[in-house]
Amino acid sequence: xxxxxxxxxxLGLTLASGEELAGRHVRWVHSTELLDPTPWLSGxxxxxxxxxxxxxxxxxxxxxxxxxxxxxAGLGFGTGFSHKKLPAALLAxxxxxxxxxxxxxxxxxxxxxxxxxxxxxxxxxxxxxxRSMAGDVLAEALTGRLYPEELQARLRPFGIGERAAVLAFxxxxxxxxxxxxxxxxxxxxxxxxxxxxxxxxxxxxxxxDGVDPVELARGIRSELATRVGDVRAxxxxxxxxxxxxxxxxEARCALEAVRLQNGDAxxxxxxxxxxxYEDLGAFQLLLSLQDDDALxxxxxxxxxxxxxxxxxYGDELLRSLDAFIEHNGHWERAANALYCHRHTLRYRIRRVxxxxxRDFSKARDRIEFWLALRGRELAR
Numbered sequence: 001x002x003x004x005x006x007x008x009x010x011l012g013l014t015l016a017s018g019e020e021l022a023g024r025h026v027r028w029v030h031s032t033e034l035l036d037p038t039p040w041l042s043g044x045x046x047x048x049x050x051x052x053x054x055x056x057x058x059x060x061x062x063x064x065x066x067x068x069x070x071x072x073a074g075l076g077f078g079t080g081f082s083h084k085k086l087p088a089a090l091l092a093x094x095x096x097x098x099x100x101x102x103x104x105x106x107x108x109x110x111x112x113x114x115x116x117x118x119x120x121x122x123x124x125x126x127x128x129x130x131r132s133m134a135g136d137v138l139a140e141a142l143t144g145r146l147y148p149e150e151l152q153a154r155l156r157p158f159g160i161g162e163r164a165a166v167l168a169f170x171x172x173x174x175x176x177x178x179x180x181x182x183x184x185x186x187x188x189x190x191x192x193x194x195x196x197x198x199x200x201x202x203x204x205x206x207x208x209d210g211v212d213p214v215e216l217a218r219g220i221r222s223e224l225a226t227r228v229g230d231v232r233a234x235x236x237x238x239x240x241x242x243x244x245x246x247x248x249x250e251a252r253c254a255l256e257a258v259r260l261q262n263g264d265a266x267x268x269x270x271x272x273x274x275x276x277y278e279d280l281g282a283f284q285l286l287l288s289l290q291d292d293d294a295l296x297x298x299x300x301x302x303x304x305x306x307x308x309x310x311x312x313y314g315d316e317l318l319r320s321l322d323a324f325i326e327h328n329g330h331w332e333r334a335a336n337a338l339y340c341h342r343h344t345l346r347y348r349i350r351r352v353x354x355x356x357x358r359d360f361s362k363a364r365d366r367i368e369f370w371l372a373l374r375g376r377e378l379a380r
Contacts, residue, residue, distance in 0.1 A: 002026045002120045004074045004100050018100030026073045029117040031110050043071040048110045050081040057089030064093040080106025135195040141244050148242035159191025160206045164241045165213035167203040168251040170232040174201035177228050184220050207238035217274045234275035254279045295375050302372035305355045320348040325370045
């Protein structure tokens with residue numbers, strides 16, 4: 001992700017102010033000599049100017065104020081033209097508002113900065129397109145509706161052969177670490193498909209004999225943690241490629257089982273560095289039934305009153321219940337995850353209790369519905 005901080009370092013320049021906000025994403029770059037360019041900006045742009053019209057302290061302060069209010073990424077001020085150095089009023093206002101401002105010396109043409117930004121943004125768009133395609137392949141593979149030959153054909157362009165494993169990483173912002181994960185796997189000479197699925201950063205890796213998914217995940221988790229902070233990791237066993245759906249749920253469920261046992265901390269309690277099938281616990285029962293009518297029957301028995309009693313709204317009720325359980329009954333956090341008011345969430349949970357005759361203040365009822373909701377995902 002292109003940030004002003006990384007761009008400044010690459011150009012060999014120095015920020016005069018706004019270091020705290022220099023990590024924001026630069027969405028575009030534009031040069032202007034207007035006193036007020038904000039009507040044509042939408043935020044996130046890096047602006048370049050020589051300040052021809054900024055002839056007095058008042059206009060200099062007003063420009064910085066407008067740019068800060070419109071969340072512009074930063075301002076590169078070309079010196080050696082109308083101004084030999086950064087104007088004092090401009091710099092003072094930028095520091096007052098902690099707005100990113102840097103000096104562009106006469107020797108560095110704006111076009112050089114523009115070309116550098118455009119090149120990086122094009123690379124970003126290409127990576128996003130590739131990841132979107134990888135995500136589509138993974139989503140299609142996890143439907144369980146592809147014949148083994150079809151699934152193999154979808155994965156072959158990524159270098160994945162007859163056996164595969166799934167690595168899953170839980171972190172605050174999966175998208176920011178996707179490129180890093182791809183590079184780590186490339187350095188390990190491990191063909192892979194990297195995508196974000198179910199809120200997790202996932203990698204389907206080629207896993208012939210001799211490849212240990214757990215050891216690979218352990219090394220990646222450690223390196224990711226040094227870059228982005230807290231990271232939880234899981235790895236499935238290596239299995240035939242046609243079992244990819246099961247491998248994905250094995251890694252995902254192992255990660256979830258460890259979280260439930262040890263809390264949300266990445267290494268809380270006795271949590272392993274990498275969760276595996278050995279940590280599945282009750283999930284092992286669900287995974288063993290995933291192709292059995294018994295799993296579907298169980299899910300329908302538990303969830304049926306909501307699905308059948310409320311029609312399309314039933315899915316919204318179950319989604320709300322899922323969030324409520326996942327956040328351990330914490331109303332505020334669950335409501336935030338659903339982007340709804342906590343009173344709305346309370347109404348929905350009460351409605352589910354009315355339809356099912358359950359009481360979600362009781363752990364037994366929460367556990368049974370949590371298992372049914374996970375089982376429904378596996379049975380789809």
